Amino acid sequence: MRKRATSGGVTVQAIAGTHSIFFGLDLAADVRPTCLGFAIHREDHTEKQQYWLSGFKTFESVVPVPNPKAFYSTRDHPVQSFYWGDYTVKPGHRYTYRIVPRYRAPKNLVDSPGVEATIDITTGDPDTGPHGVYFNRGVAASQAYENKFGDPPDKLKPPEKRAAAMTWLSRGLAEAIAAFIGQAKSQKFALRAAVYEFTQPDVLAAFHQAKDAGADVEIVYAANADPTGDANRTAIAAAGLDPAMLHPRTRAKIAHNKFIVLCRKSAAGALTPVSVWTGSTNFTEGGIFGHSNVGHAVRDAAVAQRYLEFWGQLLGDPDTDPQRDWVDANSPFDPASMGPAGIHTLFSPRHGLAVLNWYAQRFGAATDGGYITGAFGLNATFENVLVGYSGKALHYVMLDRADNNQDTWSADHKVIVAVGSSGGPASLTRWAKEGLTGFNNFVPYLHTKIALIDPLGDDPTVISGSANFSPDSTTNNDENMLIIRGDTEIADVYFTEFTRIFNHFYARYWAARLSKGGTDAQEHSFLAETDAWQKPYFAAGNPKRLQRQLFSSAVQGNIG
Known part of the structure; x- marks a missing residue:
């Protein structure tokens, strides 16, 4: 909702x-x-x-030594930004916000009569409608986690405290996976899964339970002679899967x-697809409870049918070349076909x-904003687009780790970069030391x-799935991607979650860089x-000005 x-x-x-509300703010010159x-x-x-919301930052003259575990009311220590997010909201709730500028001096803040705005807005419910989008917390290295739990999950005692931490980290993702599988509760249902990392005990138990309930369950799983295949085989044996x-x-x-x-299954054995679960989330402890991930349920029979056909091809365990041939024939790519509003699918490997070039072209052709995530850096195709870009759009790049060519492709001030980082006394001097879960050694x-193209316009594009934006993910690996055009509600979910995680990393990444550069953090x-x-x-040309203008005045498709 906008x-x-x-x-x-x-x-x-x-x-x-669903779990986040983003605000763009502006003030007239006279106020x-x-x-x-x-x-x-x-x-x-x-x-x-109802209450005044709180934050971490304070006026030094008022609270010179803030408590790292305390929150301070924005009534006394206001938000000093023209864009801000509330990441404590709940799905399907109606909220009213009052935005009240505060004036004069830190120790004598006052309102200006009549200078405020009120807005009423309702969050979405991922459990209803054609799409259910579920992001995990994805920010285990946070002040909130430190304040609530302190230690990594595996060091928490008693077991109830660890369970509470895992629920907080899941943020509904684990529950949504279990609920999706749990729909197959009798012989009238079937599940067809294709999985890469497949070790999280609760997920395997859910499949076991569906099978025991009479559902027809079949799973294609990564089984190469490598650490992933070995871990899958060990977990499957421990779970006692048939x-x-x-x-x-x-x-x-x-x-x-x-x-x-x-799928629904007839008495004669025919399968009728109902819905599909996809996204970036591996079925592992780290995938669900650790690094940032998304699960996306599409409750659309036609889309589910495409995935079922893809699964049927995988069932035969084809070599890469025959698989490319099948994908090109059955999931052909035509840029023109990606134009109409709706849900499009693209599978890999393909010739x-x-x-990949189309993804980069669309990212570079954004008129207001392009947003992308990269677990393994930014591919050269996208780097070249950014280096050659001369338009007015802002481009947001969020990475797990710094890219080797980052200084080159982010030289334009309209390219804004955030890199996965933890905070603490070494970078943000008044914060408690943050730590990760320990679940993700490779991609922490x-x-x-995810790629979002003009998500705040009236024809947004959302790209999301299993494939990294790379040549290997396009031509060599088994992958699947959703391309969703013209759906502002889904764009709003992805945009608010992207900005939540982006801003979390951005603050920590740049604080660390400022500290290393000799700036007083x-x-x-x-x-x-x-x-x-x-x-x-x-200030003319400043990226903060461009963001203020975009987020407060250029959003299209508002209601009411």
């Missing part, structure tokens, strides 16, 4: 996903002087609660799918790099494969005590 409200010189643009930020009040009409339901995939370069098709922070960890904080947001 809504905009203007009152008393204050503009508020709200974009609601900017002496404004020290925004106090934000939230009323939850579903749970009948060998008759398991089909080893040994001839793929990497059998990288993570999808499940739910040539036309798909970011595992999603202590200064940056406090609020500014004059209205000088506003200057970058109105």
